[in-house]
C-alpha cells in the first residue's frame with residue numbers, strides 16, 4: 073500500500089518540508105485511495121452494520137460538504153438546522169413520542185448517543201452534579217445487559233460512574249436481557265447502598281441481533297424510578313416495518329432512544345439520532361450560553377440548536393437523511409426493511425438444507441437481520457456445541473478466520489466472525505444492512521462458496 | 530424558507546405516510562438548500578473560525594463519502610487508518626513531540642478534543658476511576674482561564690468533575706491567563722482539600738485570540754504535577770509559520786494539544802486532532818477489546834485504531850487533511866498563515882486611519898487573526914470605554930447588532946459580535962480564517978461599508 077502511493081509519486085508520508093504537489097499527482101493519489109478502499113457498496117459486504125452508498129444520500133452529503141458549515145446556529149445553517157428538526161420529529165413520532173414533549177439531536181454516532189442518554193439521565197436525577205460534581209450524588213449504579221454495545225462501558229468510564237458500577241445483567245441464551253435478573257440486580261445494588269438511576273437496553277444487539285424486552289423492563293424501571301434508554305442503533309429501523317416492529321413493543325415508554333440511520337437505513341456515515349421524550353432536558357444538561365455564539369440580540373436566536381449539544385461545531389448530518397426519506401418514502405423503507413429480514417430468514421433456512429450434509433450449523437435462530445452460524449469441518453459433523461470437546465471447539469473456532477482470510481484474498485464477500493463465551497467459539501455473523509438489492513440467489517451462491525472455502529482452508 | 534420548499538414541491542415536513550418523491554423534485558429540493566445556505570466560501574465570511582471550501586479538501590471529502598466506511602479497523606479502511614497515522618504524526622512533529630512517544634486521534638471536533646484531554650489526564654492520575662468511578666479519587670479540581678472555550682465546562686459537567694471544580698483562572702485584560710493567578714488558584718484548591726490534576730490552556734482564544742503563556746504555565750504544572758493541555762483549536766495553526774509560531778513557545782511541554790484543521794487551515798468540517806506525548810494512554814483509558822470488532826485472530830489486527838477512541842464508528846477525516854497538505858505543502862501553509870495575520874494587522878491599522886474621524890475603536894490589540902473593534906455612533910466620539918457612562922455603553926452595544934442585521938439583509942460580509950464583561954459591550958470580532966484569497970483592498974472596502982451601515986442603522 074505504501075509502495076503503491078510511492079509509485080504513484082505521492083508517498084503517504086508528510087515529511088518536514090513537504091512540497092506542494094501538482095493537481096495531476098493529487099488525482100493519482102485519489103485513484104490509489106479508491107483502488108485500496110474497501111468496497112462497502114459491494115452487494116456481498118456483510119462485515120459491518122452499515123453497507124452500500126445510496127445515491128440520494130451521497131448527493132446530499134456532497135452538497136452539505138460543499139456548503140461547509142456548522143449547525144450550531146440558524147444564522148450560518150438555516151436549512152440544516154430546520155431539516156434537523158424535521159428528521160428528529162419524524163423519527164420521534166415513529167418511536168411514539170408525543171409531539172408536545174419530544175426532543176432530540178443528531179450526534180456523531182451511536183456511541184455518543186448512548187453517552188448522551190447516561191448524561192441527561194444523571195442530570196435529571198441529580199441536577200447538582202453538573203455544578204458540584206459526582207460528590208453531590210450518592211454512589212450510582214447503571215444497568216445494561218452482557219450483550220450490550222461497548223459504548224455503554226466507555227460512557228461509564230468517561231462520566232465517572234466507573235465500569236464496575238455498570239452492571240451487566242444476565243440475558244437469555246440468545247442475548248436478550250432477563251427482566252427478573254434486572255430487577256434482582258437493581259435491588260441488590262440498592263441494598264448495597266448504591267442508587268440505581270439508569271437502564272440501558274439494546275434493541276438489536278450487535279452480534280446476535282437480540283431485542284431486550286422493552287415493555288417488561290419499562291415496568292421494572294417504573295417501579296424503581298429509573299431512566300430507561302434503548303440503544304436501537306441497529307434495530308430501531310425495524311420500526312419502519314408494520315410486520316416487524318412488534319419486536320420493539322413498548323418503545324414509546326423509553327425515556328430516550330438511540331437510532332442510527334447510517335446502519336440499516338443506509339444513510340451515509342455518520343447519521344445517528346438521539347431522541348428523548350423529555351423536551352428541554354438536553355438544554356438543561358448541556359447549555360453553556362456562550363455569548364460569542366448564542367447572542368440573545370442577533371437575528372433568529374430562537375432557532376439555534378447548538379446549545380443542546382455537547383459539541384460546538386457540528387457537521388450537518390440532517391440533509392442526507394431528509395433527502396433519502398423523500399427519495400424512499402415510508403412505504404419504500406418498509407419494503408427495504410422487510411426484504412432485509414426476508415433475506416435473513418432465507419439465509420437461515422438455506423443453512424439447514426440437507427444438501428450441505430451438516431456443513432453449516434446455526435448458532436441460534438436469526439434475530440433482527442443477524443444470522444449467526446458455523447461452517448463445520450467434515451470431521452466434526454454433525455456438530456453439537458453442547459456436546460463438543462475442548463478440542464473440537466478449538467478446531468471449529470479456527471475455521472471462520474481461515475475462511476474469511478481466503479474470502480478477503482479473493483475479494484469475495486466480507487463477513488465478520490467472533491466468539492461468544494466458551495461454548496461458542498468463532499462463528500460467522502452475517503448481517504443484512506441496507507441490502508435491498510441483494511437477491512436470494514446471491515446468498516445461495518455465497519453459501520456454496522463459503523463451503524468451498526471451508527473445504528480448502 | 531418553508532414556503533420556498535413548499536413551492537418547489539418538496540415540503541420540509543416528513544408527514545406520516547411520506548410518499549417517494551421523483552428525482553427531479555429531489556434535485557429541486559437540493560437547489561433550495563443551496564439557495565438558502567450561508568455562503569461560507571464568500572471572501573467576506575468572517576463570522577466564524579472556519580471559512581471557505583478548498584477544492585482539494587472537498588474532493589477528498591467527496592471521495593471519502595463515496596467510499597462510505599468507518600476507520601475503526603484496518604480491514605474496512607486500510608488507506609484511511611494509515612493516512613490518519615500520517616497526519617497525526619505530521620501535526621505531532623510540528624508540535625514538537627518526540628517520534629517515539631507521540632500519539633493521537635482525529636475526533637469529531639475541538640470540543641471532543643478537550644474532553645479527551647480531561648479524560649486521559651484523569652486516567653493517568655487515577656487509573657482506578659475507570660473501573661471504580663470517581664469515588665476512587667479525592668475531590669478533583671481543574672483549571673482553565675475565564676476566556677477559555679465553553680467546551681471545557683461541558684466536559685467538566687459530563688465527566689462528573691462539576692463545573693464548580695473547573696476553576697476559571699484570571700487573565701490579563703486581553704484574555705491571556707496569568708500564571709501567578711493559576712499557581713495561587715492551584716494552591717488554594719489544594720489547601721481546601723481538593724486534588725488539582727488538570728490545567729487547560731488556550732492558544733488562541735475564541736473571542737480575543739489570546740495565547741495563554743505555555744512555557745510559564747508548564748513550570749507551574751511541573752511544580753504541582755498537573756497535566757497540561759493546550760486547546761490550540763484556533764491558534765495552533767500559527768505553528769506553521771516561522772514568523773508567528775513564537776506565540777506558542779513551550780508547546781512541546783504540553784501533555785496534550787487540540788488542533789482543529791478545519792479552522793484556520795480551511796480543511797472541510799470537521800477535522801480536529803487530539804495529540805498527546807503519552808503513547809498508549811488513549812488506549813489504556815478507552816480500550817474495550819470488543820471481540821466482534823477487534824478480533825485478535827483476523828488479519829491486520831495490529832493496524833486497528835478504533836480501540837483508542839471513545840467512538841465506535843468514526844468517519845474518515847484524514848484524507849481531506851492529508852490531500853490538502855500534499856496540495857498546499859509546508860511553504861504554502863506558511864504563506865497562507867502569514868497572509869491571514871498580515872490581513873489582521875492591516876485591518877487593525879486601517880481602523881485608526883484619521884479619515885474615519887473616530888468611527889472605529891479598537892477593543893484591544895489584535896491577537897492571532899482576531900481583531901476586536903467597535904463602530905462608534907457619531908454622538909459617542911471620541912469613545913473611551915474606561916470613561917463611558919452606563920448609557921453610552923448601552924448605546925454602543927446596540928450598534929453592532931443593527932449593523933450586522935443590515936449586512937445580513939444586503940448579503941454583505943458576515944462578522945460576529947459579542948460583549949465581554951460590563952465595560953466591553955457588543956463589539957465586532959473579525960477573524961481571518963483561511964482567508965488567503967482576501968486582499969487588503971477588500972477589507973478596506975469592507976470598512977467603508979461598515980461605516981455606511983453604521984450611519985444608516
Ligand SMILES: Cc1ncc(COP(=O)(O)O)c(C=O)c1O
Nearest residue numbers: 384385638639640678735762763
Ligand atoms: C478555542 C476553541 N476551542 C475549542 C473550540 C471547539 O471546537 P469545535 O467547534 O470543533 O468543537 C472552539 C470553537 O470555536 C474554539 O474557538
Ligand SMILES: Cc1ncc(COP(=O)(O)O)c(C=O)c1O
Nearest residue numbers: 181182183221278305306841842
Ligand atoms: C447496538 C449498537 N449500539 C451502538 C453502536 C455504536 O454506534 P456507532 O458506531 O455509530 O458509534 C453499535 C455499533 O455497531 C451497535 O451495534
